[in-house]
Amino acid sequence: MEFSYEVRDSYAEVKADGRLNMVSAPKLREFVTDVIAGGSNRIVVNLENTAFMDSSGLGALIGCLKAARQAGGDLRIAAVQPQVKMVLELTSMDRVLTSYASAEEAFSND
Amino acid sequence: MTRVLASRSFRGLATEDAIESIHNHLDSLWLDAPFVQDMDQMTFTTAVIESASNIVQHAEPVGQDPVELGVDIEVRPTLLQARVSAYHAKPPFGPMEPGIPDEDAESGRGLALIEALVTTVTFERQDGTNTWVLTRSSQD
Helix, strand or coil: EEEEECCCCCCCCEEEEEHHHHHHHHHHHHHHHHHHHHCCCEEEEEEECCECCCHHHHHHHHHHHHHHCCCEEEEEEEECCCHHHHHHCCCCHHHHHHHCCCCHHHHHCC | CCCCCCEEEEEEECCHHHHHHHHHHHHHHHHHCCCHHHHHHHHHHHHHHHHHHHHHHHHCCCCCCCCEEEEEEECCEEEEEEEEEECECCCCCCCCCCCCCCCCCCCCCCHHHHHHHCCEEEEEEEEEEEEEEEEEEEEC
């Protein structure tokens, strides 16, 4: 899995391309923690190219959400693909991790 | 017993690398079995990876030998079956029943997710090997 980020006007967009599994989950957590430490507390995780997520990956997203909120911000997810959507719904975590069609929309009404 | 239309097997040390290998095996299996619907491929892949990851994360060796992970997957006309095994492993520790963690918990959803994804989950222990057998009846 490859991570990248870009600071936009009102948020930082993190891209996580590949499989978000027990191997990459700790790396996502570390990556987002660094982005928050760099001064961005409004995070959008763009999952457009995240073809797969398991419960470890879900746990990492929840950890990142908590870290962003502890820093006074929030974390939202965007461009969720079918397998990720399925895992979010089956675990009822779609109610906790707010999903938007695109990264641009995630904080557009704040 | 109906005939096997496609299959894959993996056996190796229960490490993180094994998870990526098993996922690659699953991806190539679906290329051999394109008649399996996308939803079945997606759910079964997720269940197998969850089960294998559970072994990598939690299985403890019973003796000197390290825990090995084995996955045998078969595609039959109306059934997907995977045997996910931990060799040289102690019996699983802790609850075998899935719990419902708090909303902000960062772990503990794997077992419930597996149960939601497949039709049956059974557990066998024999000669120091723990095996989870997952089946999913294909959607026709």
